[in-house]
Amino acid sequence: QVHLVESGGGVVQPGGSLRLSCAASGFTFSNYGMHWVRQAPGKGLEWMASIRYDGSNKYYADSVKGRFTISRDNSKNTLYLQMNSLRAEDTAVYYCAKEGANRDLDYWGQGTLVTVSS
Amino acid sequence: QSALTQPRSVSGSPGQSVTISCTGTSSDVGGYNYVSWYQHHPGKAPKLMIYDVNKRPSGVPARFSGSESGNTASLTISGLQTEDEADYYCCSYAGSYTWVFGGGTKLTVL
Numbered sequence: 001q002v003h004l005v006e007s008g009g010g011v012v013q014p015g016g017s018l019r020l021s022c023a024a025s026g027f028t029f030s031n032y033g034m035h036w037v038r039q040a041p042g043k044g045l046e047w048m049a050s051i052r053y054d055g056s057n058k059y060y061a062d063s064v065k066g067r068f069t070i071s072r073d074n075s076k077n078t079l080y081l082q083m084n085s086l087r088a089e090d091t092a093v094y095y096c097a098k099e100g101a102n103r104d105l106d107y108w109g110q111g112t113l114v115t116v117s118s
Numbered sequence: 119q120s121a122l123t124q125p126r127s128v129s130g131s132p133g134q135s136v137t138i139s140c141t142g143t144s145s146d147v148g149g150y151n152y153v154s155w156y157q158h159h160p161g162k163a164p165k166l167m168i169y170d171v172n173k174r175p176s177g178v179p180a181r182f183s184g185s186e187s188g189n190t191a192s193l194t195i196s197g198l199q200t201e202d203e204a205d206y207y208c209c210s211y212a213g214s215y216t217w218v219f220g221g222g223t224k225l226t227v228l
Contacts, residue, residue, distance in 0.1 A: 004163075035217070037164075044121070044222035045156070045164065045207050050215055059215045062119050095164070103152035103211040104169035110162070 002026040002107040004096050009112030016086050016116070022079040022096030022109060030054070030074035033099035036081050038092035039111075046092075049081065050099070064090075086116045122147065122208055122220035129226040130198045138223045140191040140208030146218050148189035152211035155184060155193045158222075159204045167206075168193060195225070203227040 008020040022034070036048045049060045049070040058070050069082040079096050093111040100106030123141040130136040140147065140155075147153055155168040166175055168184040171191060181196045191210070195202055208220040 033215075037219075044205075045158070045209075045219045046121075047209070047217040047219055050217070052215070057215065061216070097164075100166070100169065102154075102170045102173070103150070103217075104154040104166055105156070105164075105209070105217075106166050106169070106175065108163040108165075 002098060004098065004107060004109035006094060006096050006109045006112035009094065009114045011115045011117060012086055013118050014087060014116055017082070017084045018086065018114060020081040020083070020094055020096075020112060020114070022081075024077045024079065024096075024098070027098065027107075029072075029077040034070075034072060034079045035097045035099060035105055036068075036070060036079075037095045037097055037105070037108075038090075039095070040089070040092040043092075045095075048094075051079070083114070086114075088116050090114065091116045119212070119216065119218055122210060122218055124206075124208060124220040124223045126221070127224045127226065129228055130195075131228045132198050132200060134198050135194060135196045136198060136225065137195075138193045138206055138208075138225070140193070140210075140220045142189050142191075142210055142218070144189060146210040146212040147186065147191050147208075149213065150211045151186075153184065153186060153191040154209045155182075156207045156209065157202075157204045158207060164207070198227050200227050
């Protein structure tokens with residue numbers, strides 16, 4: 001079955017950087033678009049970034065554009081999120097999600113917590 | 119990229135029905151038939167409940183149904199069960215390979 005496992009979260013100072021990973025299994029990773037979605041404490045889900053199945057195109061929410069970079073390595077079945085210039089408001093649980101056939105997010109990981117604090 | 123509008127909370131008794139609304143614009147909800155709904159129990163992975171406005175993935179009970187009128191989508195849960203208590207989020211494709219979520223609705227089963 002589909003399995004997505006995020007890793008790389010932790011505590012980082014404002015202005016710092018962090019790279020999240022999402023290991024995928026149970027499906028042909030290279031055939032599907034992938035997404036990052038986050039949830040700040042006490043807040044709702046926020047779509048952040050997406051990447052096409054082959055990595056050819058990447059798209060971002062305005063809140064992270066220019067600071068975050070989504071990428072993938074289809075040979076390793078892994079999705080990444082490079083986060084730079086982190087701010088306190090980036091504190092959240094970060095989820096990776098697989099895109100389904102109908103512009104939906106049909107499978108999600110359990111999330112990894114990123115805390116931006118001095 | 120403004121969030122879709124959902125009620126903060128809804129409630130119902132076991133066996134009753136509840137409906138959660140999700141209002142967007144002609145650039146998202148009203149512009150595409152790509153509204154999906156997610157159930158989220160705190161600390162767990164969100165789960166897809168409805169896609170394409172009104173379709174249920176395999177394994178999702180028929181008690182869950184979706185609809186849309188204009189720029190507003192709705193999720194209806196019939197025959198409420200205690201395990202339905204969770205946060206529910208709508209999501210719409212918004213063009214140019216971007217998506218937007220609603221603010222979320224907390225469902226309480228009394």
